[in-house]
Amino acid sequence: MSYQAIAQKLQSGRTVILDGAIGTEILRRNVTWADHQLANQPDFVRGIHEDYAGADVVSTNSFQLCRRALYNHFRDEAHRRQIGAADLDDRADKLLAASVRLAVEARQKAAAIRPVAVAAAITTLEWCFRPDLAPSPEQARLEYREIFQTVKDAGADLVLLETLNSISEARAAVEVAKDLGLPCWTSFVCDERGFLFTGESMAETVAALEPLGVDAILLNCAPPGDINAGIKELLACAGVATGAYPHIGRFDPPEWMFTDEYPPARYAQVASTWQQMGARILGGCCGTTPDHIAALRGLAA
Amino acid sequence: MYHHLEARLKSREPVLLDGAMGTELVRRGVRWRKHGLLTDATYVQQLHGDYLAAGADVIRTNTFQLNPRIYLNVFRNREHMRHIGAPGLGDLTPELLHTSVQVAKQARAHGPREDVAIAGVLAPLEHCFRPDLAPPFEVALAEQLELARVFAKEKVDLLFAESMNTIAEARAVAEAARTVGLPIWISFVIGPEGELLSREPLAEAIAEVEKLGAQAVLVNCAPPADIGRALAKVKASTRLPFGGFAHIGRFSPPSWKFEFFPQFAETESWSPERYAAEALRWRNQGASIIGGCCGTTPAHVARLKAALQVMRQGAKTA
Numbered sequence: 001m002s003y004q005a006i007a008q009k010l011q012s013g014r015t016v017i018l019d020g021a022i023g024t025e026i027l028r029r030n031v032t033w034a035d036h037q038l039a040n041q042p043d044f045v046r047g048i049h050e051d052y053a054g055a056d057v058v059s060t061n062s063f064q065l066c067r068r069a070l071y072n073h074f075r076d077e078a079h080r081r082q083i084g085a086a087d088l089d090d091r092a093d094k095l096l097a098a099s100v101r102l103a104v105e106a107r108q109k110a111a112a113i114r115p116v117a118v119a120a121a122i123t124t125l126e127w128c129f130r131p132d133l134a135p136s137p138e139q140a141r142l143e144y145r146e147i148f149q150t151v152k153d154a155g156a157d158l159v160l161l162e163t164l165n166s167i168s169e170a171r172a173a174v175e176v177a178k179d180l181g182l183p184c185w186t187s188f189v190c191d192e193r194g195f196l197f198t199g200e201s202m203a204e205t206v207a208a209l210e211p212l213g214v215d216a217i218l219l220n221c222a223p224p225g226d227i228n229a230g231i232k233e234l235l236a237c238a239g240v241a242t243g244a245y246p247h248i249g250r251f252d253p254p255e256w257m258f259t260d261e262y263p264p265a266r267y268a269q270v271a272s273t274w275q276q277m278g279a280r281i282l283g284g285c286c287g288t289t290p291d292h293i294a295a296l297r298g299l300a301a
Numbered sequence: 302m303y304h305h306l307e308a309r310l311k312s313r314e315p316v317l318l319d320g321a322m323g324t325e326l327v328r329r330g331v332r333w334r335k336h337g338l339l340t341d342a343t344y345v346q347q348l349h350g351d352y353l354a355a356g357a358d359v360i361r362t363n364t365f366q367l368n369p370r371i372y373l374n375v376f377r378n379r380e381h382m383r384h385i386g387a388p389g390l391g392d393l394t395p396e397l398l399h400t401s402v403q404v405a406k407q408a409r410a411h412g413p414r415e416d417v418a419i420a421g422v423l424a425p426l427e428h429c430f431r432p433d434l435a436p437p438f439e440v441a442l443a444e445q446l447e448l449a450r451v452f453a454k455e456k457v458d459l460l461f462a463e464s465m466n467t468i469a470e471a472r473a474v475a476e477a478a479r480t481v482g483l484p485i486w487i488s489f490v491i492g493p494e495g496e497l498l499s500r501e502p503l504a505e506a507i508a509e510v511e512k513l514g515a516q517a518v519l520v521n522c523a524p525p526a527d528i529g530r531a532l533a534k535v536k537a538s539t540r541l542p543f544g545g546f547a548h549i550g551r552f553s554p555p556s557w558k559f560e561f562f563p564q565f566a567e568t569e570s571w572s573p574e575r576y577a578a579e580a581l582r583w584r585n586q587g588a589s590i591i592g593g594c595c596g597t598t599p600a601h602v603a604r605l606k607a608a609l610q611v612m613r614q615g616a617k618t619a
Contacts, residue, residue, distance in 0.1 A: 032332045034555045034564065065556045071556035073562070074430050082493040083524065085553035085566045092556060127558045129377045130360055192384070197377050198420035223385060253375045254557065255334050 003183045005115035005156040006021065006056060009214065010241040010280055018119075018160075018245055018283025019052035020293045022061045024256040028289065029225065032185045033255075036061050038098045045099075051290040054297035056114065058107055059121040059160050060099040066147055067092045068125050068135075091102055093150050096120075100154035102238030118187070119160035120151035122173070123270040128163035129219065131198045140172040148180050158183035162285075163221040165189055165197040167208045185281070187218035187245070190230035200235035210239055212258035218243040220285045224262065224270050236276045243281025244274050247287060275299055302418040302458045303484055306358065310517070310542040310589055315609050318546055318592020319352035320602045321575060322363040323563025326474060330600075335393070338400045339607050345401070349408035350601040356606030357592070357619075359418045360408065362401040364425040368448060368556035369394045371560035374427075392532055395451045399423045402455035409573050420461035420486070421452030423474050429464040429490055429522065430552075432499035446480055453481040464490040464561075466498040475513035486590070488519035488546075491531045503531060504538040511574045517542040523596045524548065525571070525579040532586050544590025545583050549597060568596035574603035581608050 009016050025048050026033050037045050038061060045061050054060060070088050074080040080088060087094075100120055107116040125143055126133035134140070139185060148159055159177050161184065164170045170186050177184035188196055195201055209217060217238055219230045228248040234242050248267065250257040262270070270283045282299060284292045309316050311559055325348055327333055328434045349360050350366070372390050376382040384388055398421075405419045410457060427434035427443055452460060460483045462474040478485035487510045492498040495507055507518050518541055520531040525547040535543045550568030580591050591609070593601045 034333065034557070034562070036556065060346075064558065069556040069558065070433075070554060071427070072558065073552070075432065075492065078493040079430065079498065082527070083522075083548070083552045085551040095556075127375060129381065130376065191381075247385070251376070251385050251388045252334075252390070253372055255332075257387040 001114055002117040006117045007183070007198055007215070008176065009056070014279070015275060016056045016243070016281045017054060017293065017300050018057045018243065018281055019055035019059055020284030020288035020290065021051070021247075021286050022048055023063055023288045025289060027255050028258060029102070034063060035097065036094045036095060038102065040115065042102055046102045046106045049101070049103055050080055050109055052293050053110045054294045055110070057114070057117050057160075057187065057283070058103045058298070059117050060156070061121045062096055062099040062121050064123055064128070065092055065096055065099065066125060066143065068143060084131055092148050093146075096147065096150050096152040096282060100151050100156045103272070103283070104155045104283045117157040118155065119158050119202045120156035122147055122162045123163045124153070124169055126167055127177065129197065130270050131165040134166055134169050134181045137168050137172040137230055140169050141176050143181070144173045144176040146171050148177055148182060151178055152182055156182070158185060158215070160185045160187065161190050162187040167196070167200050167205055168236040171208055173183070174209055178213050185216040185218060186214055187220045189221045190226055191222070192226050193231060194226070195231035206234070206237045206239075214240060216241040216243060218281055221244045223246050223247065228274070231274050231277060241281060242279050243283070244271070244279055245283035245285045249286065249288035251286070256288055264291045267292045268295035268299065271296055302416055305416045306418050306459070309358070313589065315584060316544070317356055317358045317602065317606055317609065318544075318589045318590060319349070319357040319360045320458065320593030320597035320599065321563070321595045322348060322563070322593045323365060324565050325598050326363070327563050335397060336367050338363065338397045338404075340359050340403050342400055343406065345405040345407050348599075349405050350412060351414035352415060352481045352602055353408060355599040357417065357602055359420050359592075360405050361420045361422045362398070362405050362457070364398055364401045364422045365463060366429060366560040367394065367397055367401070368426050368444060370444070375558060394448070397401055398448065399455060402452065403526055408457070412530055418458040419496045420459050421426055421455070421457035423462040424464055425466050425470055427607065430465040432497070435467045435470050435499075438469040441470045442476055443530050445473050445477040449477040449481045449483065449606050453483055457483065459483060460485040462487045464488065466490050468497070468499070468501050468509050468571070471506055471510050472513060475510045475515050479514050484516045485514070486517040486519060487515045488521045490581055491520050491523035493526065493537035494532055495534070507535065507538045511539055511541055513539065516545065517590055519544045519590060521546045522548055525576065529579070529582055529586070532583050532588055536587050542589045544588045546592040547579070548595035550595075552595070563595060565596040572597065573601045576601045577604040577608040580605055581612060583610065586610065
């Protein structure tokens with residue numbers, strides 16, 4: 001398992017670099033993100049993974065890629081059969097597996113230099129910023145089991161549950177990942193005060209997840225200032241490895257607005273303050289580029 | 302220009318609608334962001350122009366499901382939108398609606414005819430295929446009224462509510478149109494049961510909007526055969542002018558929570574000829590307003606125009 005090398009680094013207190021954005025990077029390269037481009041332009045997606053060569057962990061291009069997300073566009077099954085494309089039942093599953101295969105292929109080059117793990121990037125089952133929409137824990141366990149089994153079979157080394165918004169959905173996901181024997185990092189979006197979008201605290205989050213065997217707790221998909229508030233709260237109570245990967249720029253649905261507020265050097269400087277506070281996994285969320293991750297590489301020397 | 306349409310409908314002449322905007326823009330390679338109205342307005346205008354050249358009597362603004370909710374829904378709340386969202390996102394809708402009318406007017410000004418009507422398109426505030434998410438009447442009325450006011454200010458010729466999926470929201474758009482003093486045509490999305498997607502009876506929906514002053518009722522956003530079946534029900538329910546426009550192919554959405562995403566697969570199985578042949582049956586059923594929904598192109602509308610002309614000539618000689 002390629003995760004062993006990453007786990008050992010974290011155990012010995014070394015810093016692990018996670019890759020940067022893939023969805024917004026697709027847009028920045030002037031391609032539409034509509035179908036993740038996994039089936040249409042696999043070489044293009046693999047190429048972006050390869051451009052994140054400085055990362056120890058490559059995360060799959062699979063944000064929000066699940067059957068529920070596709071089904072949500074229809075009233076119900078009868079309506080889906082009436083007007084929906086024929087492959088919707090297994091499209092998400094196939095694309096998920098493809099996303100893992102592309103990341104696995106992309107790591108070949110980098111793996112000659114250092115061990116690289118492939119993380120299946122999986123988010124909330126409903127929209128990441130809307131905890132009010134989350135399914136019941138029982139339902140979430142069923143759906144996560146199917147997703148995790150797919151990415152495990154396709155060769156993922158760990159699951160990176162990202163942009164999570166509630167303890168209950170995180171708990172369901174971690175239980176399933178551990179049951180399947182998959183290493184599991186959970187990453188949460190936090191607000192300006194460092195709380196989850198449900199209002200739950202970092203202390204409550206840590207207390208709920210550590211006993212389940214979660215391998216790391218991170219924060220992502222918030223601006224650096226919010227991440228700063230959250231990481232302080234998280235570091236005050238976490239026993240497991242912690243990390244952060246903020247977004248930079250602005251969410252301009254359905255796309256992203258790139259700004260020059262955090263050029264790579266400044267981005268790495270901000271990340272280094274979290275490293276000094278104790279965070280050991282650093283990477284980039286929406287708006288970050290291979291240059292940002294290259295700049296982070298110096299922190300893992 | 303609305304009096305031209307009224308006159309046509311009174312004399313039982315057919316009124317030809319345009320075809321799809323969203324799916325056709327996407328098929329032409331336009332990235333689906335802000336309905337193309339910020340970054341690709343020239344392509345939107347070009348497509349209106351292509352529908353006018355194909356013979357459409359009405360062109361519809363590219364504003365299907367364009368309202369403040371589609372942006373707000375992908376954030377935790379308004380505060381979160383201001384905090385991490387692009388500047389001005391909260392005020393974007395009126396600006397985009399303005400552009401949508403401007404490009405339609407430009408296309409008309411450069412088009413073959415001046416007597417073409419521009420219809421400001423309204424739609425369900427939440428996803429058109431999810432009637433379970435529809436807001437209650439009072440909420441819908443307040444929000445639809447804001448959109449209708451922009452269209453009134455921009456002087457569209459009529460409002461056109463498409464893919465309405467509940468009676469409550471259909472009543473809200475009818476009421477909004479009455480308040481701003483614009484004529485409105487209301488079209489319902491047909492579910493697998495042959496009624497509204499909410500499963501509410503089509504006949505009841507038609508009766509409700511007729512009471513509120515709708516000037517025509519239509520059915521749309523279902524496969525051609527479903528539209529044909531629904532039109533029989535419509536005919537039995539009203540004396541208003543009525544019509545339909547079907548989608549072709551299969552809805553193939555992305556794995557992405559957003560408003561209706563205009564991507565249809567397998568549309569090639571519905572050639573313009575096949576679509577026109579199907580739509581002529583609707584005309585024979587008594588429909589006077591005919592056009593195309595998702596997946597259709599200017600070629601479909603052009604073929605439909607030719608078919609309707611042949612039919613008229615046939616009627617005259619007969």
